[in-house]
Amino acid sequence: MNSATDQLTIRARSLTKSYDDAVALDQFSLDVWEGSLLTLLGPSGCGKTTALRVIAGFEEAAGTVDIRGRQVLGPNVFVPPEKRKVGMVFQDYALFPHMTVKANIAYGINKKTTGNRVEEVLDLVGLSRLGNRMPNELSGGQQQRVALARALAPNPDVILLDEPFSNLDASLRDRVRRELRTILTETKTTAVLVTHDQEEALATSDLVAVMYQGRVVQVDAPAKLYTNPADPWIADFLGDADVLPSTGHRGYAESEIGRFKTDLKGRVIIVVRPEDVQISMGEAPNAMVASSEFFGHDQLVTVALASGRRVRSRIGPRPTYEPGEHVRVRAIHAQVFPGQV
Amino acid sequence: MTAGPITVSTATEPPQQGRRSSRGWWTATAIVLLPALIPPVSLAWQVVTEGIGAPIPFGRLVELFLGTLALTVAVTVTALGIGTGTAWLTNRTNLPGRKIWMLLAALPLVIPSYMAALTIIGATGPSGLLSIWPGVEIPTPYGFLGAWLALSVFLAPMAHLIITPALRMIDPATEEAATGLGASKTRVFFTITLLQLRPALVSAGLMVGLYTISDFGAVSLLRFDTFTRAIFTLYAGQIDRRPAAVLSVVLMVLALVILFLERRTRSRAGYHLKSTSRRRRRIELTGWGKALALGFLGSFAFVALIVPISVLVFWLIRGLDAGQDLGMFWDEIGRSLSVSTIAALLAAAAALPIAMVTTWKRGKFSNTAETATWAIYALPHITVGVAVVAFALQWIRPLYQTLGLLILTYVAMFMAQSVSTTQDSLRRASSDLEDASRGLGRGPLATLRRVTVPLAGPGLLAGSALVFLSVMKELPATLLLRPNGFETLAIRIWSSTGEGFYTRASAASLALLAVSIVPLLALTYRELSD
Numbered sequence: 001m002n003s004a005t006d007q008l009t010i011r012a013r014s015l016t017k018s019y020d021d022a023v024a025l026d027q028f029s030l031d032v033w034e035g036s037l038l039t040l041l042g043p044s045g046c047g048k049t050t051a052l053r054v055i056a057g058f059e060e061a062a063g064t065v066d067i068r069g070r071q072v073l074g075p076n077v078f079v080p081p082e083k084r085k086v087g088m089v090f091q092d093y094a095l096f097p098h099m100t101v102k103a104n105i106a107y108g109i110n111k112k113t114t115g116n117r118v119e120e121v122l123d124l125v126g127l128s129r130l131g132n133r134m135p136n137e138l139s140g141g142q143q144q145r146v147a148l149a150r151a152l153a154p155n156p157d158v159i160l161l162d163e164p165f166s167n168l169d170a171s172l173r174d175r176v177r178r179e180l181r182t183i184l185t186e187t188k189t190t191a192v193l194v195t196h197d198q199e200e201a202l203a204t205s206d207l208v209a210v211m212y213q214g215r216v217v218q219v220d221a222p223a224k225l226y227t228n229p230a231d232p233w234i235a236d237f238l239g240d241a242d243v244l245p246s247t248g249h250r251g252y253a254e255s256e257i258g259r260f261k262t263d264l265k266g267r268v269i270i271v272v273r274p275e276d277v278q279i280s281m282g283e284a285p286n287a288m289v290a291s292s293e294f295f296g297h298d299q300l301v302t303v304a305l306a307s308g309r310r311v312r313s314r315i316g317p318r319p320t321y322e323p324g325e326h327v328r329v330r331a332i333h334a335q336v337f338p339g340q341v
Numbered sequence: 342m343t344a345g346p347i348t349v350s351t352a353t354e355p356p357q358q359g360r361r362s363s364r365g366w367w368t369a370t371a372i373v374l375l376p377a378l379i380p381p382v383s384l385a386w387q388v389v390t391e392g393i394g395a396p397i398p399f400g401r402l403v404e405l406f407l408g409t410l411a412l413t414v415a416v417t418v419t420a421l422g423i424g425t426g427t428a429w430l431t432n433r434t435n436l437p438g439r440k441i442w443m444l445l446a447a448l449p450l451v452i453p454s455y456m457a458a459l460t461i462i463g464a465t466g467p468s469g470l471l472s473i474w475p476g477v478e479i480p481t482p483y484g485f486l487g488a489w490l491a492l493s494v495f496l497a498p499m500a501h502l503i504i505t506p507a508l509r510m511i512d513p514a515t516e517e518a519a520t521g522l523g524a525s526k527t528r529v530f531f532t533i534t535l536l537q538l539r540p541a542l543v544s545a546g547l548m549v550g551l552y553t554i555s556d557f558g559a560v561s562l563l564r565f566d567t568f569t570r571a572i573f574t575l576y577a578g579q580i581d582r583r584p585a586a587v588l589s590v591v592l593m594v595l596a597l598v599i600l601f602l603e604r605r606t607r608s609r610a611g612y613h614l615k616s617t618s619r620r621r622r623r624i625e626l627t628g629w630g631k632a633l634a635l636g637f638l639g640s641f642a643f644v645a646l647i648v649p650i651s652v653l654v655f656w657l658i659r660g661l662d663a664g665q666d667l668g669m670f671w672d673e674i675g676r677s678l679s680v681s682t683i684a685a686l687l688a689a690a691a692a693l694p695i696a697m698v699t700t701w702k703r704g705k706f707s708n709t710a711e712t713a714t715w716a717i718y719a720l721p722h723i724t725v726g727v728a729v730v731a732f733a734l735q736w737i738r739p740l741y742q743t744l745g746l747l748i749l750t751y752v753a754m755f756m757a758q759s760v761s762t763t764q765d766s767l768r769r770a771s772s773d774l775e776d777a778s779r780g781l782g783r784g785p786l787a788t789l790r791r792v793t794v795p796l797a798g799p800g801l802l803a804g805s806a807l808v809f810l811s812v813m814k815e816l817p818a819t820l821l822l823r824p825n826g827f828e829t830l831a832i833r834i835w836s837s838t839g840e841g842f843y844t845r846a847s848a849a850s851l852a853l854l855a856v857s858i859v860p861l862l863a864l865t866y867r868e869l870s871d
Contacts, residue, residue: 057780058776080779081780082781083782085782088777090773092773094771094773094776094777095771107791108783154782
């Protein structure tokens with residue numbers, strides 16, 4: 001990816017914006033590479049929608065934004081949204097309720113080229129037969145596809161999607177997400193997606209940028225992000241994680257469930273994910289089963305260590321453990337951060 | 342860095358303010374609202390700085406206040422009683438012809454108060470309609486009685502229209518639960534239905550009260566002294582207009598207090614009523630109950646619709662028979678139509694930015710803009726007239742008594758009607774639509790033309806129809822602000838009635854009702870198709 005030959009589609013630097021009482025963007029910087037799908041992931045209120053709206057030109061901020069090498073926001077520069085070649089898919093889709101599906105899609109294209117392009121895009125999203133319907137005659141999933149088709153129709157440089165799946169039923173969400181990914185890949189479209197749903201971000205994207213209080217705190221590929229979070233907050237935000245206090249000493253941090261390599265010295269925090277925690281019966285038990293939740297394909301067993309701290313272990317359906325059983329617990333992987341629990 | 346069980350901040354996104362795309366709308370709102378606020382504010386300032394002029398005797402003030410209060414209380418109680426009755430009977434019972442009764446109960450609202458006064462005067466007295474039966478002669482009820490009757494009958498439809506939606510929103514389960522606990526129909530009505538209706542009843546009562554203290558037409562023709570009548574007398578009869586200004590400011594403050602109370606109840610009412618789609622059973626009326634209900638609705642329709650129309654037709658025919666000259670009033674019709682149309686169109690244009698910044702483009706000052714719009718709407722029109730005249734004489738003398746100033750005053754007074762219908766239209770659509778259009782490569786003007794105006798369209802049209810009807814009927818502001826010799830239908834009805842030319846007044850009244858029918862039908866059709 002980030003090789004020199006690749007082209008940068010969006011380059012945002014030091015975007016800063018605050019509302020009356022809250023900071024929305026604080027030195028927000030981001031690179032989006034041509035043809036990739038990047039997800040902005042963060043808790044609600046972290047400023048991710050504001051970042052998207054600033055890139056699209058619906059709001060102003062201090063800092064700079066370049067789209068395909070052209071500055072659209074900067075000191076004394078403001079290119080209005082209609083001149084940015086950015087396609088936006090809104091959270092509530094914002095389909096024009098007084099226009100047919102076709103008219104909605106044709107809205108952003110020049111009249112001369114309208115004919116073919118509309119059919120083409122309708123086909124792409126699989127709605128060829130619904131072109132003459134009104135938006136209110138479509139299901140939620142269909143409306144979402146029209147919104148995507150409308151944004152794709154003018155061949156924008158980049159597509160911005162604001163929580164595109166949040167208005168869909170849980171049962172539909174996975175399917176629509178896969179379809180979206182396929183369409184974006186097929187058309188080699190660069191896209192930025194905003195979500196607060198960790199699984200959605202990890203499953204859909206090439207890169208995930210985690211946002212916290214108005215700034216990007218880590219950008220990485222999903223697997224790397226999950227296994228090597230930059231700090232304990234990100235680790236916890238991305239999935240289940242337990243923490244243990246320890247001390248860094250001679251290249252290791254010792255804990256009740258194993259010792260882990262680290263160059264840190266002094267007080268440290270060990271962060272461990274349940275899938276990295278193994279349980280066994282038998283010799284030298286070091287913990288007691290406190291509770292267990294059975295999900296079918298896996299189970300989550302919570303154990304209490306001698307120190308009183310609890311850690312969770314995600315294991316397969318067999319064997320099952322009863323509360324009160326004495327077991328041996330060991331972590332095969334963990335991350336060590338400086339700091340104190 | 343935080344550690345341990347980490348809590349994720351769940352603060353909600355800050356409100357979408359400071360959007361770049363909303364600046365134009367806010368500027369337009371300021372251009373519309375600020376000038377509209379100037380005359381009333383400047384009148385209040387003038388009273389503070391220039392003193393009160395020849396003082397109005399304290400006894401006279403008390404008399405005016407008590408008169409206004411007594412009339413307001415009497416009219417409010419009566420109109421609420423009738424309005425609750427018509428709303429309940431037409432919405433919650435199995436009465437035959439409910440749809441028609443519903444329409445008939447609302448219809449008298451189109452009759453302006455001075456026309457109501459005309460029909461009372463024209464029906465009674467030695468030559469009135471009722472005297473065609475030998476031996477029957479009812480003296481004309483000038484004073485409190487006449488004003489009370491005229492205003493009650495013609496404000497009851499307002500109460501009916503405010504209470505009806507509230508009645509429909511009461512969860513039927515609460516009434517069913519009460520019945521299930523063994524309560525009788527009467528007990529259910531008083532302890533469940535009526536109590537849940539309380540916010541709507543308060544709101545309706547305050548609106549009726551506001552109209553009563555603002556009314557000029559009925560009290561002036563039926564000669565009952567209230568603030569409005571006193572203001573007009575002080576204004577027309579004296580060179581020093583400061584006393585009229587003082588009374589105007591007092592009345593404005595009174596009206597704003599009532600408006601404030603009404604807005605507060607309305608915002609609270611939402612907690613009591615929740616929308617429901619469940620079907621409710623209608624109450625079966627049988628025997629005496631049915632007869633009583635039909636008698637009640639029938640007599641209301643008789644008094645509020647049949648009598649007025651009969652009186653007007655009676656005087657028209659009698660005058661024509663006697664070979665009376667009706668006076669050419671095509672000019673009046675033309676003037677009324679043209680000022681109403683222009684004001685209606687301008688009010689729609691003025692309403693769009695206000696409706697935008699209070700729906701799609703909400704920001705810090707949205708509530709302020711909305712409050713200001715309603716405050717201007719609530720000011721009694723006679724006081725608006727006094728304020729605009731005072732302001733014009735001092736600052737924009739060339740505009741004094743021009744058609745332009747008259748129309749601008751109409752727009753300011755009535756644009757709230759247009760704002761409210763336009764808000765309804767905009768609320769049905771997503772607030773992101775303008776951004777969506779901009780994002781698809783369309784500039785601000787193309788967005789306005791292709792997205793905003795088409796979506797606001799139904800509301801703008803309905804608003805225009807409402808403003809048209811209001812301007813058509815408007816009396817006191819026209820009286821104070823019109824250019825010399827500029828007679829409208831409303832002025833003609835009022836002055837002819839005052840001078841005893843009932844035939845002329847009736848002819849003009851029928852003309853006014855006739856031209857009001859088209860926008861009225863358009864509005865009714867819209868209601869029915871919703």
